[in-house]
Amino acid sequence: MENKTLFDKIWDAHVVKSIPNGPDVFFIDKHFIHEVTSPVAFLGLESRGVPVLYPEKTIATPDHNVPTIDQDKTIKDKLSRMQVERLRENCQKYGIDLHDLGSDHHGIVHVIGPELGITQPGMTIVCGDSHTSTHGAFGTIAFGIGTSEVEMVFATQCIMQVKPKKMRITVDGELGKGVTSKDIILYIISKISASGGTGYFLEYAGSAIRNLSMEARMTICNMSIEMGARGGLIAPDETTFEYLKGKQYCPKGEDWDKAVAYWKTLKTDDGATFDLEYSYDAADIEPMITYGTNPGMGIKVRDMIPTTEGMEGSEKKSYLKSLEYMGFQPGEAMKGKKVDYVFVGSCTNGRIEDIRSVANFVKGKQKADNITAWIVPGSREVEKQAIEEGLVAILEEAGFKLRQPGCSACLAMNDDKIPSGKYAVSTSNRNFEGRQGPGSRTLLASPLTVAAVAITGTIADPRDVFEN
Structure with missing residues (x-):
């Protein structure tokens, strides 16, 4: 039996069809949308008379353009106001769950997904935003897509993707006083460069990573894109399960037990190989x-x-x-x-x-x-x-x-x-x-x-x- 990386396990489970010498047709479990990259995608659907295939797999919130004062009043900027209004109209038309301005669960798309328990281990997640890699902290394959791809996911719940190469970044040891996960990722990027991850999907490993909270792990995965990588992920563990337990969108009762049993299989097998590996000592990391x-x-x-x-x-x-x-x-x-x-x-x-x-x-x-x-x-x-x-x-x-x-x-x-x-x-x-x-x-x-x-x-x- 082949030894697989965590990335391989999730990727292979979501391939609908492999095109010889071409990309994979890749199924998407959750599609997050916001007001900036979705309007043109919705227009594309309308022009072709195509519905959103699985509206229940799409979650929306306005975040990029919204003001951060007087959110209960009309948005002054015309373009921002128009984009937020279009998001509301489109979500209503296509039956998409919208966490709107002023609602209890409004917020930045990559913050509300985890806190609501929408983001779960083993998933594939996309959004028209490069920092979708944030969700990789839960052991997901999560990455940003362009507007035409947003339309593709609306219509088919799939995307065409060439499987990236795999890189593992291991950080072992204890962090010093005043050193946080943000310092870890800035340190790594300073070593690898802003383009050093190009063509790769990253897995973060090692004792320093395992000892981080879920929120700290999200910070690390969030900035995977800043070294050119397609995304980054961390194997789920007890810290992950404890964070998710009881959250609104998470399984309950027996379904929870079944989910956790599956999530525990989501780790890189001993002997699995990566295309590139880096190792760092946590003791060398300082405030960056x-x-x-x-x-x-x-x-x-x-x-x-x-x-x-x-x-x-x-x-x-x-x-x-x-x-x-x-x-x-x-x-x-x-x-x-x-x-x-x-x-x-x-x-x-x-x-x-x-x-x-x-x-x-x-x-x-x-x-x-x-x-x-x-x-x-x-x-x-x-x-x-x-x-x-x-x-x-x-x-x-x-x-x-x-x-x-x-x-x-x-x-x-x-x-x-x-x-x-x-x-x-x-x-x-x-x-x-x-x-x-x-x-x-x-x-x-x-x-x-x-x-x-x-x-x-x-x-x-x-x-x-x-x-x-």
């Missing part, structure tokens, strides 16, 4: 921060920006262009640089654990005067928990501004933009030119590092700030 214009341009907060030594030609030119945009110089220290904004939120770090960690660290302290601090919960459920646990009161007392759920300042598709030339230390996933607004300068970091920056007003190591 990016300094450039892709997520691979990251260093330990205490380190210096790399020099151009050994770089030549286009590589050197591109590197210097990136630093020029950021207003940095090769060989400079990152610590101590002045910052204007901090943002805690997004599908990467907008969950309750993230907000708890920031609140715990800033309790009794005050943000620096030069800092504008935004906290944006990833869902209504997270917002509710943050209020009930007293976290919002702590954060507001420290000078943070709590906004309503949505993608917010992760991307410049809504009103929460960073002004041109300003620096933002962000818990989101991308730091490309203009990602958080035209001319904005983004530095990616963990919620703990963001909390340290907010208190000091400069780039800081959380281990220094919060030991005092």
Whole structure:
């Protein structure tokens, strides 16, 4: 009997048909949609007179364009308003479950899927959003698709996909003080580069990964795409089952026992082979921060920006262009640089654990005067928990501004933009030119590092700030 990887087991179970020397026809268990990539796909269905084949397998929520203040009022931006209205109309027309603005379970699509228990081990999940890889934390094959593919899934519940190569990334050992899952993934991307995972689906393994909470695992899988990978996944275990038990969409009673029995088989067999493997020591990982214009341009907060030594030609030119945009110089220290904004939120770090960690660290302290601090919960459920646990009161007392759920300042598709030339230390996933607004300068970091920056007003190591 062939030894299979976790990825192989899930993939092979979902292949409807293999095309010789071509892609597989691949069945999709759950299809998440939002207001940005679905309208054109729905228009395609209408023009061909084709229905949504399995509306019950599709779940919708508006998140990218929505405002994060006054959500009970009419959306001011015309395009955003139109897209949200179209989502409502299309969900009603085709019988799709919509978690709308103001509803109890509204939020970022990759936050509400897990918290409702829609995301379950062994599934295949797609969404017209690159960070669909988040759901891989549960032992799923989850990846982003384009608008034409959204239409294909609507019509057939299948997609055409060439099976990716397989990579395993093992992180063993114990994490040091102040080091989080966000630091793990920024560290890995800094080692592999922003394109090092291209053509691969990743499996994260090792004791440091197994010891993470589900929310921390989601952060890691979320950023798989930032090294060019198709997606990333982690084998389900007792931590996964405990997180899912009792959630709204999860099996109950005997069905739960049967589901868990199957989920326990979802792991890589001993002796299964990967096309590429990397191993890292958790002890070498420290609080990280990016300094450039892709997520691979990251260093330990205490380190210096790399020099151009050994770089030549286009590589050197591109590197210097990136630093020029950021207003940095090769060989400079990152610590101590002045910052204007901090943002805690997004599908990467907008969950309750993230907000708890920031609140715990800033309790009794005050943000620096030069800092504008935004906290944006990833869902209504997270917002509710943050209020009930007293976290919002702590954060507001420290000078943070709590906004309503949505993608917010992760991307410049809504009103929460960073002004041109300003620096933002962000818990989101991308730091490309203009990602958080035209001319904005983004530095990616963990919620703990963001909390340290907010208190000091400069780039800081959380281990220094919060030991005092």
